[in-house]
Amino acid sequence: MNTLSSARSVAIYVGPVRSSRSASVLAHEQAKSSITEEHKTYDEIPRPNKFKFMRAFMPGGEFQNASITEYTSAMRKRYGDIYVMPGMFGRKDWVTTFNTKDIEMVFRNEGIWPRRDGLDSIVYFREHVRPDVYGEVQGLVASQNEAWGKLRSAINPIFMQPRGLRMYYEPLSNINNEFIERIKEIRDPKTLEVPEDFTDEISRLVFESLGLVAFDRQMGLIRKNRDNSDALTLFQTSRDIFRLTFKLDIQPSMWKIISTPTYRKMKRTLNDSLNVAQKMLKENQDALEKRRQAGEKINSNSMLERLMEIDPKVAVIMSLDILFAGVDATATLLSAVLLCLSKHPDKQAKLREELLSIMPTKDSLLNEENMKDMPYLRAVIKETLRYYPNGLGTMRTCQNDVILSGYRVPKGTTVLLGSNVLMKEATYYPRPDEFLPERWLRDPETGKKMQVSPFTFLPFGFGPRMCIGKRVVDLEMETTVAKLIRNFHVEFNRDASRPFKTMFVMEPAITFPFKFTDIEQ
Numbered sequence: 001m002n003t004l005s006s007a008r009s010v011a012i013y014v015g016p017v018r019s020s021r022s023a024s025v026l027a028h029e030q031a032k033s034s035i036t037e038e039h040k041t042y043d044e045i046p047r048p049n050k051f052k053f054m055r056a057f058m059p060g061g062e063f064q065n066a067s068i069t070e071y072t073s074a075m076r077k078r079y080g081d082i083y084v085m086p087g088m089f090g091r092k093d094w095v096t097t098f099n100t101k102d103i104e105m106v107f108r109n110e111g112i113w114p115r116r117d118g119l120d121s122i123v124y125f126r127e128h129v130r131p132d133v134y135g136e137v138q139g140l141v142a143s144q145n146e147a148w149g150k151l152r153s154a155i156n157p158i159f160m161q162p163r164g165l166r167m168y169y170e171p172l173s174n175i176n177n178e179f180i181e182r183i184k185e186i187r188d189p190k191t192l193e194v195p196e197d198f199t200d201e202i203s204r205l206v207f208e209s210l211g212l213v214a215f216d217r218q219m220g221l222i223r224k225n226r227d228n229s230d231a232l233t234l235f236q237t238s239r240d241i242f243r244l245t246f247k248l249d250i251q252p253s254m255w256k257i258i259s260t261p262t263y264r265k266m267k268r269t270l271n272d273s274l275n276v277a278q279k280m281l282k283e284n285q286d287a288l289e290k291r292r293q294a295g296e297k298i299n300s301n302s303m304l305e306r307l308m309e310i311d312p313k314v315a316v317i318m319s320l321d322i323l324f325a326g327v328d329a330t331a332t333l334l335s336a337v338l339l340c341l342s343k344h345p346d347k348q349a350k351l352r353e354e355l356l357s358i359m360p361t362k363d364s365l366l367n368e369e370n371m372k373d374m375p376y377l378r379a380v381i382k383e384t385l386r387y388y389p390n391g392l393g394t395m396r397t398c399q400n401d402v403i404l405s406g407y408r409v410p411k412g413t414t415v416l417l418g419s420n421v422l423m424k425e426a427t428y429y430p431r432p433d434e435f436l437p438e439r440w441l442r443d444p445e446t447g448k449k450m451q452v453s454p455f456t457f458l459p460f461g462f463g464p465r466m467c468i469g470k471r472v473v474d475l476e477m478e479t480t481v482a483k484l485i486r487n488f489h490v491e492f493n494r495d496a497s498r499p500f501k502t503m504f505v506m507e508p509a510i511t512f513p514f515k516f517t518d519i520e521q
């Protein structure tokens with residue numbers, strides 16, 4: 001069955017997603033007309049020797065344990081703002097660029113169905129190992145071209161409109177209350193510090209919140225049901241997939257030639273998560289059916305039910321993608337916000353002042369209305385995304401021939417866009433090493449906002465293929481940070497000179513035993 005055109009599915013718009021077709025055609029024509037023989041050829045782009053590059057990732061090699069930001073920065077120093085990372089073992093060359101004009105050029109020419117390759121091991125699993133489940137619906141992270149366009153058009157209204165999120169304020173508040181109880185339970189009564197493995201607690205909180213969106217239920221992993229085995233499988237697998245895809249798809253790997261232990265682990269991990277997700281969503285469907293049969297009129301309009309309306313298969317795939325794409329990135333962002341506020345107590349006090357005016361009591365409920373009045377909270381989160389960039393940037397496969405830094409780059413080339421690295425450069429952000437949420441607010445004297453090059457602040461990507469979870473992240477981060485800072489004064493009394501490393505996305509490199517002191521009022 002073609003799941004997306006089945007009779008019960010919502011009307012699906014087959015066309016450009018958000019961006020205008022004519023704008024993209026125009027950009028393509030402009031890009032084409034400006035390519036001349038005077039431009040340097042693709043082969044002239046600086047690059048390391050393929051075998052030397054491969055050896056650098058082997059035991060004893062320079063990049064053996066390097067994060068993606070470490071090895072791309074080392075290469076940038078050696079080759080400049082644009083270079084080729086040679087392909088190997090069935091993976092194509094990737095051009096990497098740190099030039100804002102190139103980044104803009106690639107995005108402006110991304111076409112109506114922007115293509116982001118790079119997760120080949122997941123694509124392979126979905127296409128060849130479990131076609132029985134995925135069939136024509138590969139999910140947003142893995143599909144391309146028209147198949148991606150159809151799916152994204154169907155799902156966009158569910159994720160990108162604020163009204164879709166309204167119903168989550170109350171259950172999210174319950175989850176945050178549970179997290180606060182958990183902090184009080186586990187912190188040392190004398191030092192008020194939480195245990196070293198607190199990042200696991202943060203991940204459980206984020207998993208619980210995203211699980212609410214993905215599976216319409218609270219799994220209980222924070223306190224009530226910490227050993228829930230299905231939930232633990234989903235929790236663990238969604239985190240493992242990221243690490244495995246880094247090893248298989250970003251670092252040189254031979255899995256396309258021979259079945260490596262890492263690929264076999266990936267296959268088991270993907271199968272395990274799929275089995276649990278299918279089981280859970282079947283339980284949801286059965287429970288709904290029972291209520292329907294009992295004469296209940298069901299109109300919860302949750303995100304999951306709206307996905308089910310499109311197709312139950314889309315719901316399974318999307319639920320898994322929410323956890324895979326969302327848990328680690330959001331959990332690390334929350335650790336980073338707490339760290340920034342701990343290391344900058346003046347900013348924390350300023351934020352609390354704002355919170356006290358909106359939340360007179362510690363259990364004041366947050367809603368769409370009062371959340372609008374929290375500009376400093378939003379500035380703190382935005383500045384954390386700049387201060388601790390989550391990864392290098394994103395990728396696009398060029399849909400047209402383009403000129404990047406004066407070189408002719410042919411259609412079909414994959415380009416790694418290193419925009420996140422630019423967020424720490426003084427050329428674009430004055431005083432880049434200072435944590436200054438104020439840079440995102442209007443200057444009280446001039447009334448002006450900082451001018452930022454739009455192609456240097458893209459933590460959620462760009463254009464029709466940008467992160468579909470951005471609004472969910474905003475909701476989750478804003479409600480949780482507000483609740484925590486309203487309840488506790490947070491400190492971190494350890495060295496935090498290198499707190500994160502970026503393998504595929506950023507992850508903690510140290511433990512985070514924060515100190516949580518209750519706020520009196």
Ligand code: HEM
Nearest residue numbers: 140322325326329330333394460461462465466467468469
């Ligand atoms: C701090 C947290 C997060 C960050 C920094 C982040 C960042 C990103 C980035 C940079 C992309 C690529 C965008 C592009 O290529 O233009 C992306 C894609 C995606 N993200 Fe997120 N993300 C986060 C959380 C989430 C969450 C919570 C969800 C789910 C609710 C999610 C779902 C997705 C999906 C499904 C895609 C693929 C979209 C597509 O290809 O159409 N992300 N994210």
